[in-house]
Amino acid sequence: MENINSKNVLEVSNLNTWYGNKKILSNINLNVSHKEIMVIMGHSGSGKSTLLRYILGLEKTKTGLIRLLGKEVSKLNKKDLYKLRKRIGVAFQNGALFSSMTVRENIELPLYENTELDEKTIHIMSRLKLELMQLSGTESLMPSELSGGMLKRAGLARAVIMEPELLFFDEPSAGLDPITSAHLDNLILQLRDALNMSIIIVTHDLESAFKIADRITVLDKGEIIMTGDKEVIKKSHDPRIINMLERRAINETVDADDYLNRLTRN
């Protein structure tokens, strides 16, 4: 189990979750410190996005502890949870922009809803963030008029508009070409330095993970199999990590009779 200290922006300990009788996350322990970029890596279905939902308080935990920016998420009431969420930013895989609003309206929404700032200041702030994401000129476009990469960057602009202390980014490179993906990686590194924030990224993209991470946590079948810096992960002797790093498919030896039985079973 990792050491927990008060300087961590995120502390997860002994988190276990179930869906019906099926265990989804098993004994998760994870710490992220200030200004750190932590990448949570694993193949599809390993539980990465589920872990993110629990950390964000979108799902309620019954066991274990999740402390986000010093607050125990499961013990917060709705008002305090919203107060905490004003200090974090979340960029979703598909951008999750509102299709009935323009790019600018989408990005400015958290400021209009959560602050008392006047319209002029809000416009300036959104213009700054759009420039940072190299999206100038897209203010009046609708989300349906943006490419996949632009949608992600617009989602990222909305996530950082309140200048959060901690940013979550779900699958930044999913569905993007290598050049756009590399550009987004650079943006994430710039953001950490420019806005002085901690960043937690959930991804299955090895190249991206090794480029931007300070530390990497590898998830497999709902369990953390290793957490460490890039070199530690690269030198791991765990066959699951070796398979993942070498992009090898998991080999299952199947007996021909068993396979036939399985197919013909009612």
Added chain:
Amino acid sequence: MASHPSNESILNNLLIRLGIAGIFLYETIFSLFIPPYSLNLLLKQILFVGARSMLVIIIAGLFVGMVIALQFYDTLVRFGSVSLLGSAVGLSLTRELGPVLTALMVIGRTGSAMCAEIGIMRIENQIDALECMAIDPYRFLISPRILAGVLCVPILTAIFIVVGIFGGYFVGVILFDVSAGSYFQNMNDTVLSRDLLMGFIKSIVFGLLIVWISCEKGFNLHLNKNGAYGSEGVSRVTTEAVVIASIAILFSDYLLSALIL
């Protein structure tokens, strides 16, 4: 062989669904009192629920009024009581047909669209995004729709009734030569303020039911036990919303009539 769910599990599921829908309504009503209050969000929904439904309501009201007059005229003429045509048209529109048919039109036009829109927002993580931005989705998405429903459905009902009365006038007075004076005088004598109040109460309740059921179905799409989530899930909950809301309107119509009469 597929196993059939027992009566007990059907009842359990029904109770769970009712509980979820009840919590949804509670959260929505509670969120009505949470600032910031956005007039823009409300006006946008009033435009969608009310203004954009106007044409369809006017057309429906006109033809319903005309067909009622036609049917009543054919019946009343056998008893030599065509002078009661105005009363028959006025009473049936005010008490029953106005509120019920307006509600059914609003379900088809607005309720289904609301359910599908919110369902898509759910599957595209837009509702989660609101939560993560510390914006209460009940306050931001549902409350303006509920308010718009409760405000607009009574107004649409009133428009339906007025247009229907003139549709009846066209058939009775212009086509069948019923006296205009007796058409309106009998209506004025028979339709009491109690009848108007009944139509008004019904339309408020119907407005609430339509938006509640439609939004709840889309909002809680992810809790659907049948596993459909993506586009199939949206289409399924939209169909369910239309069917359940229509049945709820007819059931509550009977209940309210029985209570008020």
